[in-house]
Amino acid sequence: MASNAIRDTRVVLWRELLPVFHEPWGLFFSMIQPVIFLALFGPLLGGVPTVPGEDSVWQWFVPGILVMLILFATSMTGFGLLMEMQTGSHERLMVTPMSRSAMIVGRAAKEIVPLFAQAAIIVLVMIPFGFELHPLGALGGLAILCLLGVGLGALSYALALVVHGQDWIFWTVQQTLVFPLTVLSGVFLPLESGPGWIQRAADINPITHIVEAERLLFAGTYDDSTILMGFAAALGFAIVGLWVGTSVIRRASN
Amino acid sequence: MTQPMIQTRGLSRTFKSKAGPVEAVKDLTLDVAEGELVAFLGPNGAGKSTSLRMLTTLLSPTSGEATVVGHDIRRDPTGVRQRIGYVGQGNGGGHYHRVRDELINQGRAYGQDGTYAKQNADALLEVFELTEMANRNVMTLSGGQKRRMDVALGLMHQPPLLFLDEPSTGLDPQSRANLWDHILRLRRDTGMTIVLTTHYLEEADTMAERVMVVDHGRLIADGTSEGLKEQLAGDLITITTRSETEAGLAATAAQTIEGAHDVEVEGTRVRVRVNRGPAVLPEYLRALDAQGLPAQTAEVRRPTLDDVFLALTGRSLREGAPTAESGPTAAVEVEVA
Numbered sequence: 001m002a003s004n005a006i007r008d009t010r011v012v013l014w015r016e017l018l019p020v021f022h023e024p025w026g027l028f029f030s031m032i033q034p035v036i037f038l039a040l041f042g043p044l045l046g047g048v049p050t051v052p053g054e055d056s057v058w059q060w061f062v063p064g065i066l067v068m069l070i071l072f073a074t075s076m077t078g079f080g081l082l083m084e085m086q087t088g089s090h091e092r093l094m095v096t097p098m099s100r101s102a103m104i105v106g107r108a109a110k111e112i113v114p115l116f117a118q119a120a121i122i123v124l125v126m127i128p129f130g131f132e133l134h135p136l137g138a139l140g141g142l143a144i145l146c147l148l149g150v151g152l153g154a155l156s157y158a159l160a161l162v163v164h165g166q167d168w169i170f171w172t173v174q175q176t177l178v179f180p181l182t183v184l185s186g187v188f189l190p191l192e193s194g195p196g197w198i199q200r201a202a203d204i205n206p207i208t209h210i211v212e213a214e215r216l217l218f219a220g221t222y223d224d225s226t227i228l229m230g231f232a233a234a235l236g237f238a239i240v241g242l243w244v245g246t247s248v249i250r251r252a253s254n
Numbered sequence: 255m256t257q258p259m260i261q262t263r264g265l266s267r268t269f270k271s272k273a274g275p276v277e278a279v280k281d282l283t284l285d286v287a288e289g290e291l292v293a294f295l296g297p298n299g300a301g302k303s304t305s306l307r308m309l310t311t312l313l314s315p316t317s318g319e320a321t322v323v324g325h326d327i328r329r330d331p332t333g334v335r336q337r338i339g340y341v342g343q344g345n346g347g348g349h350y351h352r353v354r355d356e357l358i359n360q361g362r363a364y365g366q367d368g369t370y371a372k373q374n375a376d377a378l379l380e381v382f383e384l385t386e387m388a389n390r391n392v393m394t395l396s397g398g399q400k401r402r403m404d405v406a407l408g409l410m411h412q413p414p415l416l417f418l419d420e421p422s423t424g425l426d427p428q429s430r431a432n433l434w435d436h437i438l439r440l441r442r443d444t445g446m447t448i449v450l451t452t453h454y455l456e457e458a459d460t461m462a463e464r465v466m467v468v469d470h471g472r473l474i475a476d477g478t479s480e481g482l483k484e485q486l487a488g489d490l491i492t493i494t495t496r497s498e499t500e501a502g503l504a505a506t507a508a509q510t511i512e513g514a515h516d517v518e519v520e521g522t523r524v525r526v527r528v529n530r531g532p533a534v535l536p537e538y539l540r541a542l543d544a545q546g547l548p549a550q551t552a553e554v555r556r557p558t559l560d561d562v563f564l565a566l567t568g569r570s571l572r573e574g575a576p577t578a579e580s581g582p583t584a585a586v587e588v589e590v591a
Contacts (some may be wrong), residue, residue: 008363015359019350088344089356092407095310095342096363097335253314 005099012098012106016080017113027114034069034118035125038062041188051190056130063141063214064187066119067207070145070152073111075178077153078160078170080107085165104245108153112146134220140227141217144234148210151237154245161248185211206233257324259415259447260286260309265318267304278304280471282318286449288414291441293462294451295559297571301471302451303343306419309449310340323415336364339408339416343423345400346407347392353403354379354388357410364411371410378406382436398429402436409440418450422457434461455559455571467563474566479559486565487557488515489531491538493549494522500547507541516565522550531556 020027042061045051052060084090093103119142123133156174163169184191184198185207191198202208213230221227265282268275279301286292294302307313309322311331319326325333347356354375361371379385382402387395395403401421408416421437422430438461441448452458458465459479467475467482475482491508495501498521505519508526511534518525528534531554542549563571 007365011359011362014362015348015351015355018352018355018359019348022352084348086344087349088342088404089346089348091312091342091344092340092346092360092404093363094312095335095338095340096360097332097365098363253312 005102008098008102009106009109012103013109013113016107016110020110020114030114031117031121034065034122038065038122038126045189048189056132058126058129058131059219060215062122062126062131063218064185064211065122066115066141066145067148067185067211067214068182068187069118070112070115070149071178071182071207073115074108074149074153075156075174077108077111078156078158078174079167080110081157081160082165082167082170085160100249101242101246103249104154104157104242105150107157108150111153112149115145115149116142132220134218137217137220137222140222141214144210144213144217144231147231147234147238148207151234151239151241154238154241158241158245158248161252181205181207184208187211206236209233258285259288259290260284260320260322260449262309262320263318265305265308265320266316267301267308267313268316277471279308279315282473284466284473284476286447288447289445290464291448291462292450292464292466293458294449294466294468295453295455295458295462295563295571296451296468297453297569300468302453302468303419304471305468306340306417306449306451310338310417311335336411337413337415339411339413341404341408341416341418341421343419345392346404347395347400349391349393351392352389353384353392353395356392356403357406360407360410366411374410378409381440382406396429398425398432401425401429401433405433405437412444413446415447415449418448420451420453422452422454430457437461453571455563459559465559467559467566469563469567475562482559482562483557484529487561488513488527488529489534489557490525490527490555490561491531491535491552492523492525492555493539493542493552495524495547495549496522498522503545504542504547504549507545507547508538510541511538527557 038058038061042057045057045061051057081090084093119138123131123138127133159173160170163173182188184202184205186202191202209226209229210233211230213227216222216224216227262282262284265279266277267279268277270276282305294305296302304313308315309320309327311327311334314328319328321327322334323337325337327334347353351359357375357378358368358371361374362368366374376385376388379388382405384399384403384406387399392400392403405418405421408418418437422433425433434457437448440446450462463478465475465477465479465482466473475486477485493504495504501519501522501524504524505517505526508514508517508524511526511528513529514526516525516527535552535554539549539552560571563569
């Protein structure tokens with residue numbers, strides 16, 4: 001059963017990736033996009049007094065940007081589904097014996113895979129500007145992001161099903177949720193200087209803990225309980241996401 | 255005989271809607287044997303697609319039971335899915351995918367290894383005359399090509415039972431004929447059982463060996479097209495007379511024909527349904543002559559399935575005839591087609 005689910009996940013992931021491979025230009029732009037973002041936003045941070053960056057502002061900024069990328073990318077997982085629900089290919093796949101959770105994880109993985117390439121590019125580009133790479137920490141950081149990505153991807157998949165493929169509702173809900181989650185996680189700016197309510201909101205936001213864990217891991221710090229907190233938050237996302245996703249699929253046939 | 259391909263007992267489905275519960279399918283009980291070609295015929299909203307969606311595990315029944323290729327649709331949906339092919343109302347291929355890729359993906363979804371799936375895909379592309387389109391994006395195909403691809407997708411795992419939901423809706427007559435050529439040839443070659451839904455009378459009439467007429471969620475007739483026509487409709491004799499008075503008298507005379515029913519007068523026109531129309535008409539004309547009511551024109555029309563539907567429901571199928579359908583999944587909760 002479990003081996004079938006892994007096999008099915010690969011089938012779904014491969015199916016999702018094929019159109020990407022066939023359009024190298026799209027791939028190219030999705031790869032350089034984060035670099036452009038960093039190049040434009042990073043320099044502005046140098047002047048912000050509360051940004052911790054004795055050595056390099058990038059060391060602080062880059063891990064957060066990876067979290068942002070995974071948030072934006074995997075919360076769009078349902079987007080691919082919207083169109084397929086409108087045409088009939090979703091229905092066709094639902095009649096195959098493939099594992100339902102594999103259908104979710106495979107689609108989420110399609111959004112996660114490019115992140116590895118993007119992360120590698122960002123890191124390589126930033127090293128000359130003072131970014132220090134700690135490979136073990138970086139791998140640990142990416143592992144946490146994978147968990148978060150599966151969870152968010154599953155929630156996004158569920159959202160597409162719940163709105164019956166109506167794309168405008170999907171977009172409205174997705175944007176409304178992802179934007180505050182991102183800003184209130186301290187990805188762009190440190191929140192310590194913000195008003196009290198912002199800080200309290202950030203404390204409740206599970207993404208905050210993940211961002212903090214990523215910053216520690218990418219800085220080569222491993223013995224900090226914050227990392228455990230971040231890991232737990234990401235794991236929580238994965239568990240809740242998959243549970244919600246599979247229940248929504250089951251409910252869709254009721 | 256072996257176990258039936260499909261066996262349903264009291265299968266029902268009720269949807270909740272704002273106006274209250276809607277019984278899309280009521281108490282469907284039927285058996286389909288191996289090798290049959292069966293059509294569900296009925297107007298839009300009759301419950302054809304809902305029945306199919308239950309039999310293909312896309313929708314849970316509200317009550318009742320069904321086994322499909324020997325597997326219970328509730329207890330073993332995966333067992334059912336492995337053994338059926340399904341061509342839904344929408345197009346199955348992903349728009350941004352290439353035709354051949356999607357066929358291979360489909361084979362992989364059923365557990366085939368890559369090499370086997372590729373051979374299989376190439377063979378089906380050949381059969382469905384899509385080889386030239388193999389590396390094109392699905393969205394660039396014509397309507398007829400997309401539909402042939404849909405059927406090819408449904409056959410990638412060589413299922414013993416194939417469901418086709420409105421396979422030819424929206425196709426031009428030529429593409430429709432072409433699609434049917436392919437389906438019928440496949441059936442000859444494989445002996446596969448085929449269950450389809452249609453609201454095209456001619457399609458049910460000429461293609462299906464067994465027609466199940468559904469209306470308002472109920473199966474109201476089940477038999478061969480010829481059998482249904484003979485049993486339920488009869489031949490239609492139409493004559494015209496010199497005057498309305500004579501038409502009235504001719505109608506009275508028509509009542510005396512053995513087995514005559516549904517006598518109607520409209521101006522100088524008289525219609526009557528009879529069995530063995532070609533034999534009855536000369537007798538009727540002689541009887542009219544004898545009464546001094548010479549017919550001005552006379553014709554016999556063999557019944558159509560529309561006449562069957564009319565006899566069963568008092569409505570014509572043509573009235574609600576082909577209209578644009580809603581999307582396949584966008585309206586799952588209210589779709590009762």
